[in-house]
Amino acid sequence: MYRYDEFDATFVRERVQQFTGQVERRLAGEITEEQFRPLRLQNGVYLQLHAYMLRIAIPYGTLSSKQMRKLGFIARRYDRGFGHFTTRQNIQFNWPQLDEVPAILEHLAEVEMHAIQTSGNCIRNTTADQHSGVAKDEIEDPRVYAEIIRQWSTLHPEFAFLPRKFKIAVTGASNDRAAVRVHDIGLRMLKNEAGEIGFEVWVGGGLGRTPIIGTALKPFVEKQHLLSYLEAVLRVYNQLGRRDNLYKARIKILVNATGAEEFARLVEEEWQSIKDSALTLPLEEIERIRQYFALPEYESLPDWTPEFEAARKANPEFARWVQSNVKPHRQAGYAIVDISLKPEGGAPGDASADQMDIVADLADDYSFGEIRVSHHQNLVLPHVRQQDLFALWQRLSGAKLATSNIGFITDIIACPGLDYCNLANARAIPVAQRISRAFSDPKRLAEIGELRLNISGCINACGHHHVGNIGILGVDKHGEEFYQVTLGGSSRDDASIGKIVGPAFSTEDIAGAVETIVTTYLGARTSDSERFIDTYRRIGIDPFKEALYGNSQARRPAAE
């Protein structure tokens, strides 16, 4: 894992000192809330519905056991015993006191963590494939470049006040697990015809009130030119992006208004002027960073582990968990374990301090002390010996961490919604809970197969509803919560934005509507292996409309 160098450690320490002074001045009345607000946001402190909220960066979703234990300690000592893992692979605490935030930041600095650039109109935490470094379908570990981007973008003076926030995601695998097409910039590593590895650059994707799948801006950028190319994109955006209208300030609006071709030309022009500058990445520097991400010293093991196979045969519940939560590893005899933070009736992405400690212990015992956070709000143990899987599963079961539902309808992405968030119009967590209870039968889950369901409590779409195969958006109608359903979204290689199926459903009816959608799918699919999204794309939205609203309403225009 990456370790702070002297420069990183110094600037984080200085930042803690600076913010401590700012909090003191705010509490003493030397600065007003208006003056303080941008300062606290730059340090990840929001004021939410019930209290302050602190968002802590987890660069590219990689955590050590020591860092996870520290998060558990913070949850226990400074919060209310739990935290919430987010779709940007970060963690949020819902109840910190402002006067204690400086102490929390000091604790974080001890384990090389901070909350810088987790808010504000700057380049946010760069996200990456949660299976980076270990996935079988990987070309190269994208975290090396995510770390280089982190170093370049952290406190980058030119990009501290962009027109709006800016999110970058990187994948190094052939299957996109990082949703690169719905980011401001998405980077996909690939091999060109000459066999060199570089980046396909996507730009202008995003969700929110104007959901857009990104545009392929450049088919291949060499590694050494990655930063100059990113700088060129950011520079064009920083100069031309709209600052007069909050809702039109993201890069996706600029790309659309300028036209993809013209935007690409502007970037190219800028790039040519800075391409061979100090931003060129020396290959030795890339190698130096790569050393931090060197794989652990694996044992030489056969890919067939008799005790694992025997346990799988003897215990159907374990077999089910293996089927949904364990993924093939590039190293023979090892496996990647996805830990679901979506238990039946739970709040998606939430983990208690106890669970954080347990995951840290399990990482030490079984995964070389390493943990990942996925943008689906789950955790990952990336290096588990197959022979340890059964023991690991037993220990996870004892901590309510062994739900077998990765990629299934109950592996729900949900924002905090109106239970916590100041911007929300409706609650998201109770809807997720109701759906997770309705689909709790593990056999039925497996029968339904891969189906992504995402819920947002408002149009800002933090719950990624637009790219859920089934998306649910909470809306407020005259003071009452209603839920609008979209179908056909995807954030993967076949990325698409879901379509509104019809008028919104009440709180009481929404779980039933999901049930109807699933039943319609099961009745229409040609085989057990035809996924929901494939069936939807084959038969279209009408059969679902008909099932939900009846013939008379199938042709009704969609509600707002």
Added chain:
Amino acid sequence: MSTQMVTANRLTDGMVVYLTKQGDWATQFSAGAVLAGEAEAEAAMADAAAAAKQQLIVGQYLIDVLVDGDGVKPTSTRERIRADRGPTIEVDAGSWTGRIGASPNGE
């Protein structure tokens, strides 16, 4: 005529608070002063602005409340959730038993 109440967050810890008849700030919604009419609302907001200047509270605003036989309650879902001082869901905080004066589902 609409009835209102002034709410804000406490500066030091962010807790939701309501302006009381006595002019102080309570975490209990039921302790909030019900304001009838524009003049009362304006005067209360002036008190709130003064409290904000003294670093007691932050982000003050007026909410609509309904007064009927059952008592006083906020009219919007959002404000009802705030008044309950925590999420509407059961929070799983494991073995955590709390800081003094705090629990997973509100104070």
